[in-house]
Amino acid sequence: MAELRAITAYAVACAEPALAIFERERPDDRRPRAALDAARSFADGARRTKVIRDHAWAAQRAYQEARDAGLAAASDAARAAVAAASAAYLHPLAKATQVLHILGAAAHAARAVELDAGDDPNVGADHIERARDLASPVVVSVLTRYPDAPSGRGRAGELLRILDASLRQSTTDR
Template structure:
């Protein structure tokens, strides 16, 4: 599927929302490290046209650096944020932001199915095949 700039921005916003939900798992472990939160903000700023792709990509690299400095749920949360920002560079990173968010929740609570359901409910219907190719069309009637 070829994405137009609006769809690409929508994916970045969705990826940012997925990552933002697990940021508290990173903050709990590293409360003074704002790199993952900055990456989520960068994804949103890029989607609004307020940040360039290279700037968003730098924020993604910083969040991934933060992930390497911690473990478990915190690391997955930081990776989710990094992939959200990296969506500005390549739209396919949105899928990784969602997957890492689910991993963060699973590691933290041994659950995650509710997180995936929330993600599926939030993604714009026209883009569900982009981020969940194995799901096909949603039963939500989108």
């Protein structure tokens, strides 16, 4: 449970900077913030309950609505909140898709800030660097129990794989 809390705290810290993008575009929609708040509560010691899942599903609907409204940066910001809440449900199954629970919030937040900056890849790369620096030894240790990040998933998937490779490389640099 301590590792799940550490993973979730990391995911929340990575997703949080993108929340402002969503809230600027959809100021009356609190669903992504509620998902982050629920995840943060769990990371801070609260029980892992259905409330986290419910808020994740609500943030997923916010992502879809923002996407359908043509708000690409806001939709990725909401996806970052979904991923942060989902981090509390990382499974011990050694599948590459589980890496999304660990690093998905960082990747979608990076894509959101990148899109918000006119699709500037340097902005996304900077966010990935910060996410790498935020990763505690616990996060990296858990990550290395899983296969490399899966292929696909567009630019957010590319950012995810960059972060994944960087964190795994940090274990061999020591």
